[in-house]
């Protein structure tokens with residue numbers, strides 16, 4: 001699955017081709033990209049106001065349902081197509097202070113500043129490098145055979161389920177780096193900065209969704225509270241599903257630190273290509289995933305506006321084909337099924353499955369063979 | 374709190390941009406094109422606007438092909454009038470865009486008025502206002518402000534333009550009743566000389582002089598005042614950045630927040646900041662994580678990935694992929 005091994009020269013050419021593709025898009029950025037984002041923002045704000053408004057009529061069940069649906073959609077758009085992408089700096093070229101990676105905050109409990117560090121820097125720079133990319137299993141799951149088995153991982157599917165339900169809190173707590181606290185690599189005192197931001201943001205979000213708006217709806221306190229909680233849950237489940245399909249389906253490669261030491265631009269692209277997976281779907285589906293359904297394009301070009309990913313996908317596919325590299329894509333059900341399969345499989349020690357479990361190593365063109373798992 | 378985390382303005386502005394509470398905006402209510410290459414905009418500011426003092430300027434932002442561009446413009450109207458007026462001369466990206474596209478209903482983002490090219494609180498008895506081209510705006514504002522105040526001292530307005538057709542708002546100037554001397558560079562009078570000064574305002578040595586115009590005029594007037602030893606009577610306003618971008622690894626880098634400076638070695642701003650003993654926040658060092666983004670307050674940088682030059686003040690740059698071209702100031 002990891003495709004043909006490439007020589008350093010081929011990797012350089014691959015890098016140059018992808019750089020040129022990026023530049024073509026950059027040169028073409030303009031009003032259409034801004035208009036698109038503003039349309040999404042307007043839709044999201046309208047859904048939010050409509051959703052919160054409808055919950056004031058929550059005594060009427062269809063209004064409650066419509067309110068929850070609108071608010072869920074608002075949170076999904078806010079977090080995925082707007083928040084994630086704006087905070088990646090995809091729209092910084094517009095120089096709009098309200099849609100800038102430095103200033104944007106999203107409608108979730110995870111503070112933007114913490115998330116940008118762990119996501120933009122750690123995850124996007126060290127994508128799927130074991131021991132460096134903390135998004136491999138998020139420090140609590142075993143999703144890669146290279147993570148050593150431990151009885152703790154028997155609970156793998158349960159932890160994943162809990163992470164799905166409380167995803168926004170999971171994303172928030174991710175920045176505490178609990179696994180490094182446990183291992184003693186990091187001291188509790190060092191988390192003071194991220195903790196302060198978490199308290200502030202978490203409290204504001206919780207008060208807004210679980211106290212203020214319910215209180216404003218008076219006798220409908222419980223109904224509004226339940227509505228807001230359901231919307232948060234819907235967003236949590238959706239975001240979890242999409243994000244887990246980005247890097248964890250089978251066929252996605254992981255790498256070791258020594259494999260990636262001093263890697264060239266071309267090799268970095270190569271790793272991003274092998275370490276990500278796409279999801280196929282309709283245009284609306286892509287928008288609701290924040291175009292993370294084009295995780296491959298996103299990992300190659302994290303700072304290009306996401307609406308461009310579907311447009312350049314054919315060119316990326318073509319490049320993959322010419323260099324004999326896999327382009328991992330499939331429907332949501334298939335990708336998700338494969339993630340669930342891995343979560344269950346790696347809950348148990350490898351010998352249960354008869355030793356080597358067919359991991360995909362990101363064999364880079366250094367002449368070294370795939371490492372036995 | 375109800376509008377957390379986006380803030381109330383992000384919702385209000387979707388109904389109408391002028392409803393924003395915190396942000397200063399202005400809506401264009403009238404547009405005149407009184408000369409072949411300028412446009413005069415009448416602007417009604419939003420509630421947050423705190424007014425301006427004659428001679429100050431405002432940073433105006435508009436969106437041109439999806440990118441927000443910010444330029445300084447000096448209101449040309451009286452500080453006592455409601456709202457204000459801008460006169461913009463089409464010369465480049467933003468000014469030409471305004472000349473083509475500004476129409477009633479256009480909303481501009483505004484900064485608070487700034488600058489100390491202003492009249493003293495006790496208005497001088499004798500005032501000489503010299504301008505050329507689009508530099509007319511701040512001194513025209515002074516003249517109109519003085520007129521509104523019923524100022525009785527002597528004021529001479531000496532303006533340089535190609536010909537009469539190129540003087541914006543000429544009728545308004547004439548209506549102020551102050552002495553107006555128009556020098557037409559295309560016709561007889563030519564460019565500024567000391568003789569012009571003596572003819573227009575023989576008392577200029579005891580007056581306070583305000584000067585704004587193209588580099589040639591600025592240099593000419595400043596030289597005369599220097600020669601006569603009365604440079605302290607001259608106040609100037611420059612519309613153009615004073616340091617032209619010099620190529621390559623020359624000039625100095627100023628890290629304004631920490632007060633450090635160093636010679637430009639031509640390496641990335643991140644590396645140079647580190648050699649200067651600073652520890653700027655960073656992550657990937659390859660332009661993808663944006664941890665190193667900082668505000669460039671002045672100067673030109675080149676993007677290492679695209680080779681593109683960025684010479685606009687007050688824009689954000691990624692230190693790790695930006696190389697200074699000449700002298701640069703970074704808010705770090």
Ligand SMILES: Cc1cc2nc3c(=O)[nH]c(=O)nc-3n(C[C@H](O)[C@H](O)[C@H](O)COP(=O)(O)OP(=O)(O)OC[C@H]3O[C@@H](n4cnc5c(N)ncnc54)[C@H](O)[C@@H]3O)c2cc1C
Nearest residue numbers: 430444445446447461462465466467468507510612613614
């Ligand atoms: C305090 C202040 C007040 C101002 N008030 C007014 C005003 O009231 N009315 C008004 O019309 N303008 C005013 N300006 C000028 C204005 O801010 C813009 O610079 C002008 O409108 C040109 O902007 P642009 O985007 O159209 O041109 P740009 O696209 O930015 O550039 C215009 C052209 O000029 C060249 N250029 C830019 N800078 C220089 C330079 N330093 N030397 C030589 N060439 C240069 C560029 O290369 C380009 O060819 C003021 C400037 C300042 C600093």
Ligand code: FES
Nearest residue numbers: 656657658663693
């Ligand atoms: S250090 Fe990551 S963008 Fe500069």
